[in-house]
Amino acid sequence: xxxxxxxNIKSVIIVVLFLTTILLxxxxxxxxxxxxxKNLLPHQKQEEVLDAVLAKDVAVPKKAVYSNGSxxxxxxxxKDRLFEKALAFFASASNQGTMMVxxxxxxxxxxxxxxxxxxxxxxxxxxxxxxxxxxxxIKRASGFANINSISAFVxxxxxxxxxxxxDYFTGKYFRIVYESERAWKDEILLGREPxxxxxxxxxxxxxxxxxxxxxxxxxxxxxxxxxITEDYSEESPILKSVASTVFGNNFSFVRRIHDNFGNLTFMxxxxxxxxxxxxxxxxxxxxxxxxxxxxxxxYGDLQTAVNFIAACGGFNVNKDSTQxxxxxxxxxxxxxxYTFYFxxxxxxxxxxxxxxxxxxxxxxxxxxxxxxxxxxxANRSYAQREEVLQAANAIIxxxxxxxxxxxxxxxVSISTCYKEKDGNLVPSWMLRFADGSTEWIxxxxxxx
Amino acid sequence: MKRFSKLIAFVLCLVTLASTFAFAxxxxxxxxxxxxxxxxxxxxxxVSPVSGSATKSxxxxxSVKLNKAATVKVTIYEEKIENRKVVTxxxxxxxxxxEAISYTSxxxxxxxxxxxxxxxxxxxxxxxxxxxxxxxxxSSAAVKPYVDKLFVSPVYYTSKDELGxxxxxxxxxxxxxxxxxxxxxxxxxxxxxxxxxxxxxTSIEKTESIFAVQEKPAEEKxxxxxxxxxxxxxxxxxxxxxxxx
Numbered sequence: 001x002x003x004x005x006x007x008n009i010k011s012v013i014i015v016v017l018f019l020t021t022i023l024l025x026x027x028x029x030x031x032x033x034x035x036x037x038k039n040l041l042p043h044q045k046q047e048e049v050l051d052a053v054l055a056k057d058v059a060v061p062k063k064a065v066y067s068n069g070s071x072x073x074x075x076x077x078x079k080d081r082l083f084e085k086a087l088a089f090f091a092s093a094s095n096q097g098t099m100m101v102x103x104x105x106x107x108x109x110x111x112x113x114x115x116x117x118x119x120x121x122x123x124x125x126x127x128x129x130x131x132x133x134x135x136x137x138i139k140r141a142s143g144f145a146n147i148n149s150i151s152a153f154v155x156x157x158x159x160x161x162x163x164x165x166x167d168y169f170t171g172k173y174f175r176i177v178y179e180s181e182r183a184w185k186d187e188i189l190l191g192r193e194p195x196x197x198x199x200x201x202x203x204x205x206x207x208x209x210x211x212x213x214x215x216x217x218x219x220x221x222x223x224x225x226x227x228i229t230e231d232y233s234e235e236s237p238i239l240k241s242v243a244s245t246v247f248g249n250n251f252s253f254v255r256r257i258h259d260n261f262g263n264l265t266f267m268x269x270x271x272x273x274x275x276x277x278x279x280x281x282x283x284x285x286x287x288x289x290x291x292x293x294x295x296x297x298x299y300g301d302l303q304t305a306v307n308f309i310a311a312c313g314g315f316n317v318n319k320d321s322t323q324x325x326x327x328x329x330x331x332x333x334x335x336x337x338y339t340f341y342f343x344x345x346x347x348x349x350x351x352x353x354x355x356x357x358x359x360x361x362x363x364x365x366x367x368x369x370x371x372x373x374x375x376x377x378a379n380r381s382y383a384q385r386e387e388v389l390q391a392a393n394a395i396i397x398x399x400x401x402x403x404x405x406x407x408x409x410x411x412v413s414i415s416t417c418y419k420e421k422d423g424n425l426v427p428s429w430m431l432r433f434a435d436g437s438t439e440w441i442x443x444x445x446x447x448x
Numbered sequence: 449m450k451r452f453s454k455l456i457a458f459v460l461c462l463v464t465l466a467s468t469f470a471f472a473x474x475x476x477x478x479x480x481x482x483x484x485x486x487x488x489x490x491x492x493x494x495v496s497p498v499s500g501s502a503t504k505s506x507x508x509x510x511s512v513k514l515n516k517a518a519t520v521k522v523t524i525y526e527e528k529i530e531n532r533k534v535v536t537x538x539x540x541x542x543x544x545x546x547e548a549i550s551y552t553s554x555x556x557x558x559x560x561x562x563x564x565x566x567x568x569x570x571x572x573x574x575x576x577x578x579x580x581x582x583x584x585x586x587s588s589a590a591v592k593p594y595v596d597k598l599f600v601s602p603v604y605y606t607s608k609d610e611l612g613x614x615x616x617x618x619x620x621x622x623x624x625x626x627x628x629x630x631x632x633x634x635x636x637x638x639x640x641x642x643x644x645x646x647x648x649x650t651s652i653e654k655t656e657s658i659f660a661v662q663e664k665p666a667e668e669k670x671x672x673x674x675x676x677x678x679x680x681x682x683x684x685x686x687x688x689x690x691x692x693x
Contacts, residue, residue: 068664070505072617198617200496200509205615207495207513216509216615392511392613404611 052310055302056135058326061121061152066194069117071204073213076194083121085188086155087136090163094139097179101143104164109173112156112164119188120154125329126169127151131298147174155184202408205392209408214392219385220416221347222444224424227322227378230313232283234264238373239277242312246273246285282355282374285312293365294336298329301338305361308368309342313375321379322346324359337364346418346425347380352440353420378425388443394429397441410434416443491632491653492520495613499657502559504664508618512630514607520614521633521651524600527554527625527658530593551597553624556660599626604633623663630655 064079064086076082093099104112113120126149133140147165149172154164163176163184185191199213206214232239247254247268257265262279272289295301309315309324316323328341342359344351351358355374362370389397391414400407412432418425419440428440495511497503512520528551535548605614632653639645 068505068507070503070664072505072507072509198507200511204496204509205511206613207511214615216617218615390613390615392615393607393609396609396611396613 055299065120067118073199074196076196089187091138093178093180099141100177116157118156122152208405212411220388223381223383227376230375232277238313245311285371301363305340351418394441494657497659502660510616512614514612519606521631523602523629525596525627526599527594530595559660628657
């Protein structure tokens, strides 16, 4: 065998080996169900997590408010049940005939909400209307294309056939007229006023101001509640669960960095994924090396966010403790992303700590690109309700203005909540003013 | 010339002194005026229900403003018409007649339509005459008298601040004419004939509000609803918009 022949055989073998390598790689990475590249490399396990909580169960209205048309408003206790019934009614009405859509002015909207019997469902964020009707199986009408998003929908009047879709954030209001002869009050409220806390317009209660609704009930739980901030230290179960989710089960390619400020950072690759336990008591995860993909819309991205939270520290596991509630959703079309903000709620009252929110999740191109968790943990109180500082007197206690009329004019809302103070959660009135400022006043005289 | 200067100086001194007196008097005058205002100012003011108003709701907002630290007693009465009629019954063939008294709610259906003045004038007839009974006898008179019937038992509220509100809600209010009485009360001590101390309540101020609660209409259509729901032009516009979007 000549040297030339040997070289030719070698070349053929090299070519065959090269092709075999490519073939095997193809079989391993693309065809084999058992062997998957995703299982071999650090990855995010959230795709494997079952939908512990459904996105549509998270994107629920903050309040269901019934107005009797004479200035009295009832914040319904069973808002989630009423919401379900309202959606069923909406879906059923959409199937019974043609729905007509027309844009209405703010004045017409207010007339329908405040000067007639009405039931309003209010969200803290905008939901794309096309996704909303798809999620709740509401039959599409031709005029629905004009409604981009909603942050509230209202059943108005004792007459049965109109629903107002509103988006406070864009200032757009639409009336949807349907053909059904069934009365919404009979279907949703069983023909009677819902039970709940009553409020009246501030001008009726104080004789001053306009706009804000003032509760007249004076019975509340007043016990201060001890809370703990979630532990994100290196050995904590939460940090381990996040690390396991985002880096897989091994830390082979993960660097560990301790800085002088007390922050502990785990970094994969060249900063493609970083997980930090910060000295300020927060846990932060960021991923920059995102795969190609696209947003799955409001509900799809929210489901991704909720699944990620459930896998990385937990989401509403114990019903008697603090619960996460969706408090904001921002859409960024330039980065094809949704950013969701979650607050915490205890016993139906929003909890305000030094941090502006408990959890933030950014879902970019359908994947979690940023996660910030700074939550607390507290158990609900089983104390009896007792007489507390009346809302009208809390407004007087406000430091916003020396003159009551100035305070009343600028007051946007007043509601009860838990506010962090000296390591405890104090039951408080929260007053929001037109300039964006907020004040908290304890429900008991000793808590002012 | 020198004498003239002295005179000028003297006059100036007098003017200055006089103005001092004038300014010295002004704050006193202001104080007096304020004192008068304070004297006139009510300790308790009824914010809701507004006197002379007619409301179409079965729940009622009660709001009382207290302009100083005080205790108020809030009572709500329904103003009812007293009906007396002679009832004859027979016992063993003997006719026994006695007067039966019944009370009926005031028909306030037309109050809102007429004006709030109707309620106010109705309220005027409610006064002590009806309570004393003298007006009851005058049942044939054009204006029927009313009698206070307790609707909500007295509620006491104490404000420890210079400005305070008492708020509350009354549910299940039936149509009729009502009167809310707010009394500023003080607790005083006295001695009985045995020299034993006892406490009693005295009312130092009394405010009233007369208002009507009317039947809620079965079908109260709003202005927004009574408007044409979707006229032809709106429908065409909607369809065109959806086609070319």
